[in-house]
Amino acid sequence: MAHAENLLFPLSIIGLIVVSMTAALAAGRRSMDWMGVVLLGSITALGGGSTRDVLLGNYPLSWVQEPYLLGITAAAALATIALAPVIHHFNKAFLFLDAIGLVLFTMLGCSVALKGGHHFAIVIMAGMITGCVGGVLRDVLCNDVPLLFRAELYASVSILTGLVYVEGLQLGLNPDLVTLVAFVFGLTFRLLAIRFRWEMPKFVYERDAGR
Amino acid sequence: MAHAENLLFPLSIIGLIVVSMTAALAAGRRSMDWMGVVLLGSITALGGGSTRDVLLGNYPLSWVQEPYLLGITAAAALATIALAPVIHHFNKAFLFLDAIGLVLFTMLGCSVALKGGHHFAIVIMAGMITGCVGGVLRDVLCNDVPLLFRAELYASVSILTGLVYVEGLQLGLNPDLVTLVAFVFGLTFRLLAIRFRWEMPKFVYERDAGR
Amino acid sequence: MAHAENLLFPLSIIGLIVVSMTAALAAGRRSMDWMGVVLLGSITALGGGSTRDVLLGNYPLSWVQEPYLLGITAAAALATIALAPVIHHFNKAFLFLDAIGLVLFTMLGCSVALKGGHHFAIVIMAGMITGCVGGVLRDVLCNDVPLLFRAELYASVSILTGLVYVEGLQLGLNPDLVTLVAFVFGLTFRLLAIRFRWEMPKFVYERDAGR
Numbered sequence: 001m002a003h004a005e006n007l008l009f010p011l012s013i014i015g016l017i018v019v020s021m022t023a024a025l026a027a028g029r030r031s032m033d034w035m036g037v038v039l040l041g042s043i044t045a046l047g048g049g050s051t052r053d054v055l056l057g058n059y060p061l062s063w064v065q066e067p068y069l070l071g072i073t074a075a076a077a078l079a080t081i082a083l084a085p086v087i088h089h090f091n092k093a094f095l096f097l098d099a100i101g102l103v104l105f106t107m108l109g110c111s112v113a114l115k116g117g118h119h120f121a122i123v124i125m126a127g128m129i130t131g132c133v134g135g136v137l138r139d140v141l142c143n144d145v146p147l148l149f150r151a152e153l154y155a156s157v158s159i160l161t162g163l164v165y166v167e168g169l170q171l172g173l174n175p176d177l178v179t180l181v182a183f184v185f186g187l188t189f190r191l192l193a194i195r196f197r198w199e200m201p202k203f204v205y206e207r208d209a210g211r
Numbered sequence: 212m213a214h215a216e217n218l219l220f221p222l223s224i225i226g227l228i229v230v231s232m233t234a235a236l237a238a239g240r241r242s243m244d245w246m247g248v249v250l251l252g253s254i255t256a257l258g259g260g261s262t263r264d265v266l267l268g269n270y271p272l273s274w275v276q277e278p279y280l281l282g283i284t285a286a287a288a289l290a291t292i293a294l295a296p297v298i299h300h301f302n303k304a305f306l307f308l309d310a311i312g313l314v315l316f317t318m319l320g321c322s323v324a325l326k327g328g329h330h331f332a333i334v335i336m337a338g339m340i341t342g343c344v345g346g347v348l349r350d351v352l353c354n355d356v357p358l359l360f361r362a363e364l365y366a367s368v369s370i371l372t373g374l375v376y377v378e379g380l381q382l383g384l385n386p387d388l389v390t391l392v393a394f395v396f397g398l399t400f401r402l403l404a405i406r407f408r409w410e411m412p413k414f415v416y417e418r419d420a421g422r
Numbered sequence: 423m424a425h426a427e428n429l430l431f432p433l434s435i436i437g438l439i440v441v442s443m444t445a446a447l448a449a450g451r452r453s454m455d456w457m458g459v460v461l462l463g464s465i466t467a468l469g470g471g472s473t474r475d476v477l478l479g480n481y482p483l484s485w486v487q488e489p490y491l492l493g494i495t496a497a498a499a500l501a502t503i504a505l506a507p508v509i510h511h512f513n514k515a516f517l518f519l520d521a522i523g524l525v526l527f528t529m530l531g532c533s534v535a536l537k538g539g540h541h542f543a544i545v546i547m548a549g550m551i552t553g554c555v556g557g558v559l560r561d562v563l564c565n566d567v568p569l570l571f572r573a574e575l576y577a578s579v580s581i582l583t584g585l586v587y588v589e590g591l592q593l594g595l596n597p598d599l600v601t602l603v604a605f606v607f608g609l610t611f612r613l614l615a616i617r618f619r620w621e622m623p624k625f626v627y628e629r630d631a632g633r
Contacts, residue, residue, distance in 0.1 A: 024625070025627055027571065027625060028625040028626060028627025029627055029628070030567065030571070031624050031625070031626045032571045032624065032625060033571075033621060033622035033623065033624045033625070034622045034623055034624075034625060035575075035576075035577050035578055035622055036570070036571035036577075037625050039570065039571065039577060040571060050477065054265055054476055054477070055261065055265070055272060055275065056271070056275060057270035057271060057272075059479035060478070060479060061477060061479075064477065064478060064540065064541075064544055067541045067543040067544055067547075070543060070547065071543075081625045084625070084627050118275065119275075119278045121278035121281060121282075122275055122278055125278075125281065136352070140351060140352070140562060141558070141562070141567070141568060141571065142567060143354065143565065143566065143567045144354065145241065145352070145353060145354045146352060148247070148250065149238070149241070149243045149244075149247035149250065149251060149352065153246075154246075155246050155247075155250060156246055199244060200244035200245045200246055201244065201245055202242050202243065202244045202245075203235070203238060203239040203242070203243060203244070203245060203248050203291075203292045203295070204239060204242045205236055205238075205239025205240055205295050206240070265476055266472065266476070266483060266486065267482070267486060268481035268482060268483075329486065330486075330489045332489040332492060332493075333486055333489055336489075336492065347563070351562060351563070354565065355565065356452065356563070356564060356565045357563060359458070359461065360449070360452070360454045360455075360458035360461065360462060360563065364457075365457075366457050366458075366461060367457055410455060411455035411456045411457055412455065412456055413453050413454065413455045413456075414446070414449060414450040414453070414454060414455070414456060414459050414502075414503045414506070415450060415453045416447055416449075416450025416451055416506050417451070
């Protein structure tokens with residue numbers, strides 16, 4: 001399994017960068033100041049993995065052990081301010097970066113929980129927590145109802161990506177190959193879900209609004 | 212004290228089910244999709260106990276050790292979608308389920324902290340955290356000011372239920388009897404508070420709204 | 423370093439009191455009931471340090487080990503209700519108490535992380551988390567976008583105060599002197615930032631609002 005890290009490690013750095021950038025764009029839509037942009041970027045990028053590690057009792061947290069990770073997320077958030085005029089030209093930039101982060105962080109979270117020897121269901125949950133909680137923190141701190149609970153397939157993409165990744169590893173396939181396949185699968189699925197507005201059925205309940 | 216588990220264990224499963232159902236109804240009022248319903252149900256049902264265990268450093272968390280608990284909360288949330296047309300006929304269903312969950316989780320939280328050998332005040336706090344934090348997470352994720360801070364006696368019911376439960380155990384009474392008495396006491400108190408709109412005095416402060 | 427505790431310990435009690443009071447005033451502006459005032463005060467006062475300790479794996483948390491701290495925060499919140507008519511006469515009372523809490527908690531957080539032997543960057547982060555997270559919890563629970571992300575220099579004050587404090591200690595100066603100097607520096611800086619509306623540049627990003 002240690003081998004799986006070879007490709008996952010650089011990908012996880014890319015994940016930190018793109019997730020911090022999505023949060024910086026969200027901060028910009030709220031006209032936050034530069035410090036707010038850096039904080040929101042770093043909390044969003046590192047919040048999913050930190051939540052996973054706190055829930056699993058997996059100490060020390062990655063950024064406590066490797067403080068340079070904080071430098072990466074802060075730099076990515078600041079770079080987004082500089083790049084904003086360029087990003088303007090790419091419609092849907094936010095959604096694309098967010099999808100990449102979701103898929104990469106999901107695999108990373110599964111990988112960490114696998115190493116911890118957890119039950120299969122917990123491995124999938126760890127992937128989903130790592131992939132999704134950062135965005136939930138971002139939305140709560142921006143005072144929105146989290147995307148996670150409203151959007152087209154989002155947590156579902158994370159769960160399916162985790163299943164592909166973990167099953168692939170359990171079949172004994174080459175970890176780097178599994179990583180690539182799960183990445184392409186998850187990203188494609190998420191982008192198709194956005195493009196064609198795939199949605200789960202909604203639960204609408206009106207009565208009994210007491211309180 | 213282990214004896215106290217006899218009745219508390221099945222009650223805690225009931226607590227998980229009813230709390231997940233309250234969150235599912237809240238999700239339905241926000242027209243969340245099925246995945247959002249499952250996630251909000253599970254987070255609300257397991258969030259109070261998880262917060263308690265993280266604050267007390269009580270690892271591993273219950274659902275990490277017993278992943279089938281996730282299955283129970285997910286199933287309860289999904290069943291709520293199916294049962295919604297029936298629940299419609301029961302006015303105030305939400306409040307009733309919520310009151311049951313509050314009282315059961317309070318006792319469970321006290322029981323866990325007692326076993327950890329904590330100070331009396333921390334045992335009562337652990338009960339309140341277990342009973343109340345799930346609902347706070349539900350409300351924050353739905354972008355509401357948490358009920359806990361606005362409602363008729365809610366945290367107060369949790370604290371008093373905890374006191375009855377812990378004092379009963381410390382008097383050496385039969386744990387199952389204590390559990391039943393504290394359950395009936397807490398549920399009655401909460402329902403009376405709702406029925407007769409018992410309220411604590413409010414603190415209204417208008418000035419100095421600077422920022 | 424243990425010596426640094428001499429002055430820091432009583433200051434940390436003052437910090438708990440003033441931060442609980444700021445949250446009580448925020449609760450009063452939301453017309454919360456007395457229990458809500460006590461809860462919001464205690465969560466705000468103890469939330470920053472608890473978050474720091476959970477992230478650093480620094481168990482047991484201070485209030486779990488010293489439950490009387492809960493009594494102090496609860497009493498401070500209740501006292502605020504009684505003092506509200508008097509506080510009315512002090513314009514900007516909220517901002518002044520909040521600034522004191524920010525600076526005291528920042529130094530306390532740095533001190534705890536220093537004792538844990540953490541990297542310099544983590545020590546500064548621990549100070550900022552201790553100083554700022556309580557207020558973020560207060561704002562999220564009041565359903566506001568946290569001040570931290572919008573306001574005049576706030577996190578920046580925390581970081582600079584932490585730098586002055588830690589550098590002073592590392593220079594081998596008398597810890598009590600360092601504590602006093604960093605306190606006066608941080609408080610002055612924060613109050614000047616409020617008075618003269620010092621601000622960081624803002625990042626405004628309008629496009630690509632797709633979610």
